[in-house]
Amino acid sequence: MTSPEFTNPTTVDAATLRDLLTTGGDLRVLDVRTPGEFETAHIPGAYNVPLDLLREHRAELRAHLDDQVVLVCRSGARATQAGQTLAEVGLPNVKILDGGMLAWQHTDAPVNRGRSRWDLERQVRLVAGVIVLSSVLGSLLLPGLQWVAALMGAGLTVAALTNTCAMGMLLAKLPYNRGTASCDLTTIVGQLRETGARR
Known part of the structure; x- marks a missing residue:
């Protein structure tokens, strides 16, 4: 069931997000794409929390997300689903990066790059x-x-x-999309705690 607070998610455009990140506020960027997609290109400082992991462990993650949260995926669809999931556990004020990584890269904003892989939508x-x-x-x-x-x-x-997309969820589990970095609940919570303690 979709939370009533999240029927029309709040979006933030790439230029505004870039400004928010440079001012150094209490902002967390969660990238809900697969680890493989994240390794290919991601916003510097973003946390990789794949959509399937976020859905499965939403309550545990919610406990570490009391700051401003912006959700990112390739184009915005998966980020919107993640926002609905977080709204169900009491975090309705998340924002979605309008246009996702496609919009971010279109503005020539900084990107951390790694090994190139096809994005999930292309694989589907x-x-x-x-x-x-x-x-x-x-x-x-x-x-x-x-x-x-x-x-x-x-x-x-x-x-x-x-x-x-059931096919997309199945393809996300392939080794090709898993990437090389560890992306499990313990690792993600550790990263969130570590940066939270530095603030």
Whole structure:
């Protein structure tokens, strides 16, 4: 159930976020993309808290998020889902980076870069396209296989209507998307405590 306070999330544009980060206020930027996407490019000082981990451990994370929070993903969809999740545990005043990392990079704001990987949305498009193309071409040899393409179309329709993506959640668990850095609850809470103690 979506929290009533989060039906219209507050957004912050890239230029405003950049100003907030340079003034050094009590602001935490949580990047909810996969560790692989985070390693490819992220906002300096951001914490990587993948969406699936945030959903599973929202109450534990909430205990360490009493400051201003800005949520970031590639374009804003996953950050909005993360905001709804945090609102359910009593943190409704989070902000979403409008346009996500795409908008941040478009303004030539500083970015920490690592090994380049495809973002999750691109991977979903590739897998969905391969499944549809293979099932349509395969139906020339095995009649009825085109129904796999129809099921994929239905799944993509549901994903669009619900603003969720089961295929994306599955792909996020692949080693390719896990990255090399440790991204578990203990590590994230330790990072949040460490920076909180320095303030």
